[in-house]
Amino acid sequence: MTRFRRAAVLGVLGALLALLAACSAPAPAPDPAAEPATDGSGHDVGVQLFQWTWDAIARECTDELGPAGYAWVLTSPPQEHITGSPWWTAYQPVSYRIESRLGTREQFAAMVQTCHAAGVDVWADAVVNHMTGQDEPGVGWAGSSFEHYTYPGIWTPRDFHHCGLTEGDDIGSYLDADEVQTCELVNLADLDTGSAHVRATLTAYLQDLVSLGVDGFRIDAAKHMAPADIAAIVAPLPPGTAIAQEVIRGSNEPITPEQYLGNGQVYEFTYGKELQGVLAGSPGLALDLGTASARYVPSDDAVVFVDNHDTERNGSTLSYRDVDYAIANVLMLGGVYGTPQVYSGYAFEDTDAGPPQDAAGAVLDASCAADAGPGTDATWVCQHRWPAIAGMVGWRGVVGDAPVVDTWSQGEAVALGRGQRGFVVVNAGDDALTTTLATSLADGDYCDVLAAGCAEAKVEDGRISVTVPARSAQAFDVSGRP
Structure with a gap:
């Protein structure tokens, strides 16, 4: 086998071993926060x-x-x-x-x-x-x-x-x-x-x-x-x-x-x-x-x-x-x-x-x-x-005891997060509130835990879009995922 072919084979084997190692590597530990x-x-x-x-x-x-x-x-x-x-x-x-x-x-x-x-x-x-x-x-x-x-x-x-x-x-x-x-x-x-x-x-x-x-x-x-x-x-x-x-x-x-x-x-x-x-x-x-x-x-x-x-x-x-x-x-x-x-x-x-x-x-x-x-x-x-x-x-x-973060208020509406675990929006106004807010929740889909069933909302790039009816609230947390 020529030096070139041997190097090529070793390169392929190295790549396969690296792939196998990646597949068998343990998943990253979840962030407790x-x-x-x-x-x-x-x-x-x-x-x-x-x-x-x-x-x-x-x-x-x-x-x-x-x-x-x-x-x-x-x-x-x-x-x-x-x-x-x-x-x-x-x-x-x-x-x-x-x-x-x-x-x-x-x-x-x-x-x-x-x-x-x-x-x-x-x-x-x-x-x-x-x-x-x-x-x-x-x-x-x-x-x-x-x-x-x-x-x-x-x-x-x-x-x-x-x-x-x-x-x-x-x-x-x-x-x-x-x-x-x-x-x-x-x-x-x-x-x-x-x-x-x-x-x-x-x-x-x-x-x-x-x-x-x-x-x-x-x-x-x-x-x-x-x-x-x-x-x-x-x-x-x-x-x-x-x-x-x-x-x-x-x-x-x-x-x-x-x-x-x-x-x-x-x-x-x-x-x-x-x-x-x-x-x-x-x-x-x-x-x-x-x-x-x-x-x-x-x-x-x-x-x-x-x-x-x-x-x-x-x-x-x-x-x-x-x-x-x-x-x-x-x-x-x-x-x-x-x-x-x-x-x-x-x-x-x-x-x-x-x-x-x-x-x-x-x-x-x-x-x-x-x-x-x-x-x-x-x-x-x-x-x-x-x-x-x-x-x-x-x-x-x-x-739990997660700190208050991502606070927001405008007019008759208010929102707050609790660390990376939860987020709540309250609309005290007489009209529906539609807005997009910054949150510390991980990207993905969430259920409104105050609603019957799973009324979904999505966090994308750290922001959540909601429509909250008058005189009501919506809340999301890491255990409420669809």
């Missing part, structure tokens, strides 16, 4: 199922909350309360027996176990600031007798504050911290939470709920107790017990949410109030909510919400009736400030109206319409199932 989050950093969303029975919550954990990616559910107060149809009867305790119009102790315990099996933690709304606001003696839901300041076997008149600062002992000014924390909130018998006996009794109630598997507590009316009192009540609870305190921020008031951060998180009411405002004018400002430290607690300390059972009734935030309600939730779940809590209640005309009840006053199990969504004519509104809201809970789980 472009893969769905696996550390649970986006699995933080809670849902308040207001006035849902224990049996209904158990079914919802299995059928909807767990599969959708909700991390925890907040129940209504589980203790014995006064009788009556209004919603607020649940917030007037008579005893600390776990017997209420929402179910029995056994049903509550079974619900907690069922939710845990579905991967959902359970938080309970804890009413520990006060007892009833009834001047006349009565009998509670489970048969316990009571008077305004006497609860046999639990409290005597010496266990309550009698502030003597105002006529009738009711709070007269929120600019006076002593009044707010020692006088009565609309005649509700105010417990002396500075007393060792009172603290120990309240701690025992919370410990009883923990023994049933409860993972955390919303501390109702926390603003009306001194921070040190709450600290003493919750300190004996197991490490890791979640604490979220209701401390409504007021203009120039001496009591602020920041004073309670040593005990756990606080509900940041400013977020919901300002989100309502920016959606009415400049939605792009929604991206900045939580960054003004003078008006907000730090993100890790905040539980944020679009509405809750109080604010949907007093009009201080949006409610299920508002056209911007769904997209407000999309913006909350798409952002990085705070721990989000979705709200889900029932339709009402009278702000005092309670949920559907039977002839004996027991609440009927919630039932969600198959087409639950904005404008659905149903008793139980079931906002947590609305496609835009449930879809964003899943989206948040995919993006």
